Amino acid sequence: MSIEIPWVEKYRPQSFENIVSQNIAINSLKEFIKNPNMPHMIFTGPAGTGKTSTALIIVKNFLKEEELRTNLLEVNASDTVRIDFVRNVLKNFVNQSLIKNGRLKFIILDEADNIPGQVQQALRRIIEKASINIKFILLCNYINRIIDPIISRCAVFRFVNLPKEKIVERLKFITENEKLQIPKDKSEEFYELLFFISGGDLRKAINTLQMAVALELLNNLDLSEILKISGFMDKRTLDELIVALKSKDFKKSIEIIDSIETFDSRNFIRQIVDALSHVNIKPKKVPALRSFIADIDYRISQGANENIQVSALLAEIIEKIEG
Ligand SMILES: Nc1ncnc2c1ncn2[C@@H]1O[C@H](COP(=O)(O)OP(=O)(O)O)[C@@H](O)[C@H]1O
Ligand SMILES: [Mg+2]
Missing domain, CATH: 1.20.272.10 (Zinc Finger, Delta Prime; domain 3)
Structure with missing residues (x-):
């Protein structure tokens, strides 16, 4: 089997229209970003519901492809929560912006709810001092783990778990596009199973599908094995x-x-x-x-x-x- 890019990347939505099931958040976001003086943003909700994808769509709405390297800082807070990291990297990035006029700069902080309270205080001061052309987008699963002074400086958008039909629809689309052969008589059971394993997390559903393909479990559709590799009982x-x-x-x-x-x-x-x-x-x-x-x-x-x-x-x- 050839080495492929992960399907979660290959099938990442590239426009608001391709984000499914988040109508409330997306409709207000579309209005919201018409104003270049928009405040910072927090996207909150369960894993695999489109937060990162939406953040990237927003950034690409403002920046040209060649600006992404200089004007976008994407950090996962869970592996870089040390206070000196926040101080140095964020501060540097924020300060450089004073040189380049006009264009917006974005900081996407993934898993922001994993940042310890003390470090959030440092982050808060950086957010307060940041110039108007810097926009923070904080992503988190649990907004109650973000300190109030940060929340009050941001517009909060809530992402919800995707319903079964939407997950199955997306999986079927990928199945067709990848020309996967799924035995007809078992296909409904297969999608049900992927949905169960995903628990509403579309990333997990797509990863499980790709893993099943990589392990050649689709030919005679070994559902027990799929359950087992996903950490469930057969x-x-x-x-x-x-x-x-x-x-x-x-x-x-x-x-x-x-x-x-x-x-x-x-x-x-x-x-x-x-x-x-x-x-x-x-x-x-x-x-x-x-x-x-x-x-x-x-x-x-x-x-x-x-x-x-x-x-x-x-x-x-x-x-x-x-x-
Ligand atoms: N609402 C959605 N609409 C379309 N695809 C989605 C949606 N949510 C998740 N996905 C799929 O799952 C993958 C992971 O989504 P991502 O935006 O990283 O989720 P999150 O950041 O909320 O964990 C994406 O590549 C995409 O294929
Ligand atoms: Mg994410």
Whole structure:
């Protein structure tokens, strides 16, 4: 297989018209950027919903191709959050702008919500002092992790998860364009699966499709393998686990979990929540179980021991599930 550019780049939308499902944000953005004195911007929302693509479209709306090198600074905050980086690189970039008159300069700060509070304070001062031709575009998943003094200097645009139809539509478009052969009888199931794996993140959906192609899983459409490489249980393992849970066999459930090579606890939770909607649980017990699962998911996200959390989850399900 030849080395290809990642499809997420190849199929990155190049104009506002190609950004799907973000009508509220895009419509107001189109108006917003008519004013060259526009304030800075924050794009907030889940991964793979078009924030970076939209930021690049805006920048290209103002800058010529040859200006991108000098007038655009794109930094991912998660690998460069050190305070001296913010000070030096940003300050240099911001100051150079005084020389070149007229043209706008853009700073795209990806994963801005990963910048520690103290560094955000430094950033805030840089934003305050920046001249009018400098525009910051901050990208983040959680706006509540951005300090208020920054938020109040920016216009906030919210990006939402893409619905299933839109994700499937885009995947079908890529499938056609890449001339992929997908067995007809299984194709709907295949797209359903990619959507499930993506959790509404179009980047993940496209990457999974490309990975399935690279690993030659499309020919006889090995859905189990696609689930496994994406860090989910295949259907057989999931069915076995449900049987073990229903027969209240804690030891067996743990064994099944331990046998999974690509175990990913948060994917596991998504999958089990999905599966639980098809098993018998007394309606009165459902809210407590849901709330328990949400707590486990949160604790894992905060770095709690995964083994302990997952076994607590299994124990709780066994407690609540009907045979
Ligand atoms: N709203 C959207 N419309 C069209 N394509 C999208 C959209 N959101 C994501 N994509 C696709 O997913 C990839 C990643 O999008 P990106 O803009 O980097 O998302 P984000 O920055 O929100 O994580 C893009 O290359 C594009 O192919
Ligand atoms: Mg992005």
